Amino acid sequence: MTHDHHEDHPQGRSPGHHRDHADIDWNEMASVLEAQAELFTPLYERALAWLGHKQTAPGLIVDAGSGPGVVSCLLADAFPGARVVAVDGTQPLLERARARAARLGVADRFGTLAGELPGVLDDLDYPPDLLWASRSLHHLGDQRAALAAFAARLAPGGTLALLEGGLPARFLPRDLGIGRPGLQARLDALEEEWFARMRADLPGAVAETEDWPGLMAAAGLRHTGTRSFLLDLPAPTTDRARAHAATVLSRTRDGFGDELDAADRATLDRLLDPEDPASVHRRRDVFVLAAHTVYTAERTG
Known part of the structure; x- marks a missing residue:
């Protein structure tokens, strides 16, 4: 199965999420993925508008690692003449994607495909003109081979849009007025260590320098652009943004609790x-600030 969905938390690297799929309650997880992707919709819309200026009208768009289909439906909205296929390894998430497409009135040009990336792309009826892969590549052990597989399945002149990297999301000021300053920087460092372990433990894992334009070129693609997109929800922020911050920090607490010192756990x-005036549910200085980077490349042959 595809072990990542681009509607995971903003870093795309949440500890405790990448367990065996059989252990995950997808009905519960899907609502979290949807809420997070909906919060980040302004960022995705700007990224897709940028793609629209670069991409001639695609006939088929594939969302590789689609999760519950929030961005799949945004792709359908951004490219109204295209058919969109959401690809994921988890049927309950694809059911959500189909239901969303129906609610938004795009079901007549929306489909789903279940299976493991990249091999499942062989089951497409015809090659995509645009393949959107948002934080799904880094959950495939051999990223170089996966990129080559993505490239081989593009239509001639087709575009691969790869969302990887960017900056970790921040929600809180450096000095919170409680505990030691710099809490989120310390959490980011723990997450980087966790991410390295996760990558090393993947089946067929190959260490790779994350030079995405270079890897795209090695796959036979012509790099056509790189751009980062910002989500900036300043303080005092919305209840939805507060809920997002609470969800991410809660999952971080669950995933890293044993690695934190007693002061940071407290x-x-x-x-x-929620009853503490210093909590993210009540304090006025909570914000959401994140950056995602998109790399594009074209199949020329």
Whole structure:
């Protein structure tokens, strides 16, 4: 199965999420993925508008690692003449994607495909003109081979749009007024260590320098652009943004609790306690600031 969905938390690297799929309650997880992707919709819309200026009208768009289909439906809206296929390894998420497409009135040009990337792309009826892969590539052990497979399945002149990297999301000021300053920087460092372990443990894992334009060129594609897109929801922010911050910090607390010192655990517990005036549910300085980077390349042959 595809072990990542681009509607995961903003870094795309949440500890505790990448377990065996049989252990995950997808009905519960899907609503979290949807809420997070909906919050980030302005960022995705700007990215897709940029793609629209670069891409001639595509006939088929594939969303590789689609999750519950929030961005798949945004692709359908951004490219109204295209057919969109959401590809994922988890049927309950694809059911959500189909239901969303129906609610938004795009079901007549929307389909789903279940299976493991990249091999499942062989089951497409014809090659895509645009393949959108948002934080799904880094959950495939051999990223170079996966990029080559993506490239081989594009239509001539087709575009691969790869969303990888960017900057970790921040929600809180450096000095919270409780605990030691710099909490989120320390959490980011733990997450980087976790991410390295996750990559190393993937089946067929190959260490690779994350030079995405270079890897695209090695796959026979012509790099056509790189751009980063910002989500900036300043303080005092919305209840939806606060809920997102609470969800991410809660999952971080669950995933890294044993690696945090007692002071940082106590700080996180206060931040997550709705009754505490210092919590993200109540404090006025909560914000959401994140950046995602998109790389594009074209199949020339």
